[in-house]
Amino acid sequence: MNDRIRTSATTASVALLGATLLLGLTACANIEHALKKQHEETSATYVDAQEGWVGVDIPAWIPDDATDLHSIATINEQVAVVRVSSTAALPTTCTIEDRHGIPSLPADWSTDSWPDTVSLCGEYEVIPVEDGWLGWFNAAEEGDAPS
Numbered sequence: 039m040n041d042r043i044r045t046s047a048t049t050a051s052v053a054l055l056g057a058t059l060l061l062g063l064t065a066c067a068n069i070e071h072a073l074k075k076q077h078e079e080t081s082a083t084y085v086d087a088q089e090g091w092v093g094v095d096i097p098a099w100i101p102d103d104a105t106d107l108h109s110i111a112t113i114n115e116q117v118a119v120v121r122v123s124s125t126a127a128l129p130t131t132c133t134i135e136d137r138h139g140i141p142s143l144p145a146d147w148s149t150d151s152w153p154d155t156v157s158l159c160g161e162y163e164v165i166p167v168e169d170g171w172l173g174w175f176n177a178a179e180e181g182d183a184p185s
Contacts, residue, residue: 076143078110084122094118094184099159099173101126106169108147116177118184119143120162123170132159139163141174148172160184 081087087107088096093115100107104122111118119141135158141148149167156163161184164173175184 075113076110077113078108078145080109081107083107097160097162097173097184099128099132099157099162099164099171100124101128101171104170108145110143110145112143115184116180117142118162118175119145119148119172120174121145121147121167121170121172125170128157128159128164128171132157132164134158135163137163139174139176141172142176 077092079087079090079092081090082105084100084102084104084107087100087104087109091109093111093113097120100120100122101124103126104124106123108121109118134155137152137154137156140152149165149172153165156165158164159173162173162175164171166172
């Protein structure tokens with residue numbers, strides 16, 4: 039076998055192994071979310087997120103200029119956590135209130151710093167983060183979901 043054929047065969051094998059590994063990791067993440075009865079989405083822009091939002095309507099507090107949107111929620115939508123990058127202010131309908139809780143779904147894009155007060159935007163508690171906003175919804179009763 040000449041070197042050119044051997045190099046092509048090696049390159050094809052490495053590419054196939056890489057593709058298989060990537061598919062396996064993606065499948066593992068999807069299986070993990072299904073077992074935990076939750077879904078997670080990311081969107082580059084507000085428009086993309088609005089078109090592909092899963093479960094309920096996109097939260098009204100998310101600014102139109104938002105980018106790098108991350109969302110994780112339970113399948114029944116009783117718990118949700120959302121993080122967005124944005125320089126815009128929250129809607130004027132949001133009010134400053136005492137914090138009632140913290141997100142009960144873990145996400146590596148969340149935060150570990152919880153202020154005593156939050157902006158209450160509809161059913162979501164929202165706090166500023168270094169590049170935008172982090173909001174969460176925890177159902178008070180079985181069957182509750184953000185509207």
